[in-house]
Structures are given as structure tokens and as C-alpha cells.
Amino acid sequence: MRPLDWAVLVASLLFIVLYGLWRGRGSNTTNAYLLAGRTMPWYAMALSIMATQASAITFISTTGQSYVDGMRFVQFYFGLPLAMILISAVAVPLFHRSGVYTAYEYLERRFDARVRALASVIFLIQRGLAVGLALYAPAVVLTVILGWPDQLTTFLMGALVIAYTVYGGIQAVTWTDVQQMAIMLAGLLAALVTALWLLPPGVSPLDALRVAGAAGRLNPVVWTFNPDDRYNVWSGLIGGMFLALAYFGCDQSQVQRYLTGKSIAHSRISLLFNAVAKIPMQFLILLTGALVFVFYVYQRPPILFEPSDLQRVTSSSEFPAVEQRYNQAFDRRRAAALEIAEGRGSTGAFRAAQNELDAARRHAARLTGNPSYNDTNYIFLTFVTRYLPAGVVGLVLAAIFAAAMSTISAEINSLATVTVIDIYKRHLRKDGSDRHYLLISQLATAFWGLYAMVTAQYGRNLGSLIEAVNMVGSLFYGGLLGVFVLAFFFPRATAAGAFYGVLAGEAAIFAAHFTTSISFLWYNVIGPLVVVAAGLAVSYLAPAPKRTP
Amino acid sequence: MQPHRNDERPPFFSTWSRLYAAVVLYLAAVISLFHWFTVSLNQ
Numbered sequence: 160m161r162p163l164d165w166a167v168l169v170a171s172l173l174f175i176v177l178y179g180l181w182r183g184r185g186s187n188t189t190n191a192y193l194l195a196g197r198t199m200p201w202y203a204m205a206l207s208i209m210a211t212q213a214s215a216i217t218f219i220s221t222t223g224q225s226y227v228d229g230m231r232f233v234q235f236y237f238g239l240p241l242a243m244i245l246i247s248a249v250a251v252p253l254f255h256r257s258g259v260y261t262a263y264e265y266l267e268r269r270f271d272a273r274v275r276a277l278a279s280v281i282f283l284i285q286r287g288l289a290v291g292l293a294l295y296a297p298a299v300v301l302t303v304i305l306g307w308p309d310q311l312t313t314f315l316m317g318a319l320v321i322a323y324t325v326y327g328g329i330q331a332v333t334w335t336d337v338q339q340m341a342i343m344l345a346g347l348l349a350a351l352v353t354a355l356w357l358l359p360p361g362v363s364p365l366d367a368l369r370v371a372g373a374a375g376r377l378n379p380v381v382w383t384f385n386p387d388d389r390y391n392v393w394s395g396l397i398g399g400m401f402l403a404l405a406y407f408g409c410d411q412s413q414v415q416r417y418l419t420g421k422s423i424a425h426s427r428i429s430l431l432f433n434a435v436a437k438i439p440m441q442f443l444i445l446l447t448g449a450l451v452f453v454f455y456v457y458q459r460p461p462i463l464f465e466p467s468d469l470q471r472v473t474s475s476s477e478f479p480a481v482e483q484r485y486n487q488a489f490d491r492r493r494a495a496a497l498e499i500a501e502g503r504g505s506t507g508a509f510r511a512a513q514n515e516l517d518a519a520r521r522h523a524a525r526l527t528g529n530p531s532y533n534d535t536n537y538i539f540l541t542f543v544t545r546y547l548p549a550g551v552v553g554l555v556l557a558a559i560f561a562a563a564m565s566t567i568s569a570e571i572n573s574l575a576t577v578t579v580i581d582i583y584k585r586h587l588r589k590d591g592s593d594r595h596y597l598l599i600s601q602l603a604t605a606f607w608g609l610y611a612m613v614t615a616q617y618g619r620n621l622g623s624l625i626e627a628v629n630m631v632g633s634l635f636y637g638g639l640l641g642v643f644v645l646a647f648f649f650p651r652a653t654a655a656g657a658f659y660g661v662l663a664g665e666a667a668i669f670a671a672h673f674t675t676s677i678s679f680l681w682y683n684v685i686g687p688l689v690v691v692a693a694g695l696a697v698s699y700l701a702p703a704p705k706r707t708p
Numbered sequence: 709m710q711p712h713r714n715d716e717r718p719p720f721f722s723t724w725s726r727l728y729a730a731v732v733l734y735l736a737a738v739i740s741l742f743h744w745f746t747v748s749l750n751q
Contacts, residue, residue, distance in 0.1 A: 372749035379742040424716035
């Protein structure tokens, strides 16, 4: 980190915090604090929705995912446009017309207080687990760069976010999301252009794509269906659609973004903007990861990307032999890549060298003593901090921090909203003044921010963070999506049917997780199907429900 | 709170149904482009 990088990073962070505080002024009613008085234009909501989903994990982990596994992860987003259409057509008008603060509030109007409470608790558990991971990801950045302990970095990041989110509520969150999205795009493009610029002389961008292709990294479409395979067109279209339906349609951290819209049309356009823009953005992030892979084809990468683990294994008696094997494989792969770039090489020689290189890396990983060793999250950061020019490093790091802050602020804001509206105001104190609920909302926001700081300490051993977050989400989203499907599409579904349907759906998801090897994306299909089937069965068999007034 | 205007038209394609259809066509085009990308370069 050079002075210019520090200047760019610190200026960006300060700007975000001060801008958030300025934008959040005037949030002195519960409606303004939690829903911005329903005055948001479509473009602010659109960028806020995109920024909320694009966490630091997206930058750090997705690029590493592309480095080790290619670009097929982009298929995960193929179902997103379809989900956005369904949510725009069905959920947005219902939520807007009912004038609710949370998605779960709608469930009480449709079913009863018990179903609302169950859905709220599921959301609080699921999003509460994820918010710690979202905060942990940028701690990886500073651990690599500065050698600071995770605890310190998570505290600093959490404190910055809490400052403007507690003060300004959703207005501060949404408008800082807009700025954060701009910083993210600038950082992404800077990393992409620099990765191309750093290619050795004589290697054109097209040559780089050929090399990445020879290594199997340019695979954004895999047509072969395999339920155990996480990323193919079918799991992306079907499983991805269900996951996106659950995330954007039932998760308060996203629903709250478009509940702030000044009209149904504004909310719909904000979602459809994401339907169009999300896949190209993910494609660019993954392409950046593939180009980082190509860069390391010509520039020797460390055998392990996590610095402290690398330092530890070098003292092993086995390490010199592993390193020699690794270096020889690297030299063969580089020679094969140069031949491919010149149009005379074979992909067979390249892939053989790549396999040998991977085997040497696995051997080195075993020397760490950690059977689940995974350094995916360190690949992109190592590239950024070692090779990018002054100023660009600061910009890319600012983008990662912006991504983290936008996600965390939206999550603690939504967690606080559900805590106050669905739990506190509904079950603990119904007759408080607006000023009282505003104060409780601010306290709840601070609580969830502190909670995120504490749970962030457990993110280290979860492997690829992007997969960990989606895995955690998929365990709970099926139940939530199922109950909203019952609410929207099955008029004869009863409150008892919805309640027991959700329990059955969650039981089915956890059974699938612990007893089968089915990819987690399919949990988002299994869950709603079981909820609907069980919910309808109970609705027809059980007596008519007693509705809560 | 402002009243919600439910009858607003989308800024493009004159009706919501047509706009949704355009998004589906866009998705099909993106997948086709990615397929070409995979077949052309991932060898």
C-alpha cells in the first residue's frame, strides 16, 4: 500500500460515511427511517438493490472462484431475470397496496400472526448468520495487506457502517448504496483493464482468452444436467430462479429496498433494471478472475495464496520437493501457453502441465494440516496488492469496502426493521409513540451491527465465502418462498396450512442437506414444493382457521 | 405517504407484459452469446 492508495481508500471511506450522515438527516419518523417515506426514485432503488447483493464477497470470492473453476458460476444468475419478472408482476403490487413495512407483515394480513412470526424468525436467523460473513470478507483484505488481526478489521468496518446506518436509516443506506455502486464499477473496470495491461508483450487480449479457454476457464455455459453439479444452465435457470425469487421476493433486506419506491412502476423498473444488468456485471467480475488466472500463467503465482499458511508450510521437510515439482509444472505450462498464443501449441500439453500444477498445489495444501484448506478468497487480493499500480490498488480496495458496507448496512437495517415491526411492535409493545419506535429502531440497528461484528469471527474456515453465503441462504429460503407462494397463488390455503407447510418444507431441506449430495441450489426448489404440498394438504384436512383480528 | 399509481405504464414497450417479454428475450440472447463464447474459446 503506497501513500496514493491510502489516500484513495481513506477518502472513499470518509466520503461514504459523511455522505450517508448528510443524506440521512431528517429521518425523524419511523416511516422516514424505515421506508424513506416511500419517496425513492427507481434508479436509487435499482442501484441499492444491486449494491446490496454485490457484497465484498462478490469481488473477493467470485474472482477466486473463476480462477480455480472458470466462469460457470455466472449460470447461477440465469434465473434472476425470470424471478424479477414474477416479483414485479405479482409481489410488488401486493406489497405496495397493502402499505406494509415488511414482507412478513403481509403474511399476517393473509394468514395470521403465527405465520408472520415464524417467517420473521426464519429471516432473522438466516440473515443474522449471513451478515457476519458479509462483514468478515473485507477483514480478509486488511489481514492480507496490513497483517492486522481479523477482530480489529471487523470492528473498524462495523463501526463505520453502524455510524451512518443508525443515524440515517434507509435513506442513508439507499443513497450511499448509489455512491458505493459507482465506486464498485470503477474498481471493477480498473482491475479488468489492469489485468489486460499486465499481460506480457506479444500476448494480446485474444491470446489471453485462448489461454484461459485452454485451461477450461471460459465456460459460462454448461448444458449437461447433473443434480449434484452446482452450476449448469438448468440448475441456474430453475434453482437460480427459485433462489432469486426467495431472495428478492421474501428477504426483507431486498424487499425493503423496493418498498421505499414512490410508485409501483418505480419499484418494478428498479427490479427489471437488475434483471438486465446483473448477469453482465457478474460476467465482468468472473472474466476479471479468468484474466487474473492468465496473468499467473506468465507470472509465477505463490503455491499457496494465504500468506501465513504459505510461511508455515515452507518449514516442512517435504516442501522443497513440492516446490520443485510446482516450479517445473509452472515452466511447462508457461511454455505451452506461449505456444498457444503463437497459434502453434496444443491444449493437451497445457492441460497436462495445469493438472501437474494443481496436484503440486494440493500437496502443499495438505502440508498445512487443514483437510479443508481453501485459499480461493486470497487469490484476487494477492494479485491486486502485488501487481496493480499506485492509486488503482486503493480504488479496488475502496470498491471492496464499498461493496461490503452497502451489503452490511442494508442487512442490519432490514434486521432492525423486522425486529421492531414484526416482533417488538407486534408482540411486545403495541401502543408506543412514533418517537419511541424510532428510538427502538435505532437501538435495534446498533444491536445488529454489533451482532455482525461478533459473528464475523467465525468466517475464517468456511471456504469459498460466496458459496457459504448462498448455502446458508438456501437452507432457509425454501420455507420463506413456499409460504409466499401459498399466500399469493392459493386462495384456499389456510393459516394452519401455511404454518405447518413451512415447518415441513424446512424439515425437507435440512433432510436433503444432511442425507443427500444434491446441490444446494435445488433446496430452493424442494423447499417451496414441500411447503405448498404440505400446506395445501393441511388446509384441506384441517378445520377452518380462526383469523387474528 | 403518496398514493400509489397502479396504472402507470412502463417507460418502454408501452405495456408491462411487453416489457417482461423483452426481458425474457434478452435472457435468451445472453445465454446464446455465452454459449457461443464457450464453444468458441473453451477448447
